[in-house]
Amino acid sequence: MSPVFAQEVKNPSLIIETIEIPAKEFDTIQREASIVELDNIHAISWQVTIDNNLNYVNSEGNAVFRLYDTNSEDKFIEIGMGSKPEDKFWVAVQTPKEGYVVVHKDLERGWYPEAKSIASFTDRAGLTVNNGARIVVTNLDIGEFAIGSYSVYGKEGSTEPTAVNTGSLILEIMSGDPAKNIFALFPFYIAAGVGIIVGVLYITKKRS
DSSP states (O other), X not given: OXXXXXXXXXXXXXXXXXXXXXXXXXXXXXXXXXOEEEEEEEOBEEEEEEEEOOEEOOTTOEEEEEEEETXXXXXXXXXXXXXXXXXXXXXXXEETTTEEEEEEEESSSOSOTTSOEEEEEETTTEEEEEOSSSEEXXXXXXXXXXXXXEEEEOBSXXXXXXXXXXXXXXXXXXXXXXXXXXXXXXXXXXXXXXXXXXXXXXXXXXXX
C-alpha cells in the first residue's frame, strides 16, 4: 500500500506586505505628505491590520494615514488615530464622485492601544473597519479599490507641535483572489476574530 498525502492548499494570488512607519514620518502636514508606492498592488480582496505603537507627546495630536487607489490618487481611504486620553478615531473616504466624506468619527475611546484595528475590503462586500473592539464601518460601497500607495501625516498646520516622537505604526496588508482558493483566505477571518476577542477582553478587564 502506498501512503496518501493531502493535497497542499495554495493561492497563487495571496500577497502579504508589512510596512513599519516610524514616528518621524508623522511630523508633517497633510498637504506636504509624501505618497509612497507599495511593492505590490492589493486588489479584489484585502485586509489591513493596524498596529499603532506610536508614543503621543501632544494631547491634541493625531496620527493619520491614507491608502490610495492605484488608479487614482484622488480616491483614498483615511484612518485617523488620536492621542490619549480620548483615543479618537475616524474613518473617511474620498471618491471622485462624492468627494471627501467622514463615514465614522468617535471622539472618545475610538480605538484601543492594546488591540489591533482592521480595515478589510472585497469587491462584492465593500469596506469594513474594526477599531479593535467592534465593527464601526460595515460593508460600505466604495466601488473597486486596489491599494497601490499610502501617505501619513500628523499635523493640521505647520505651527502645530509634533504629535508623536517615538514608536511606529505597523501596517500588515494581505490580499488575494478568493476565486483562486477560498481556503487560503482563512487568515483574514482569523485575524478579524482575534481582533474582536482581544477588544472584548480588554473592555471586560477595564470594567472589572
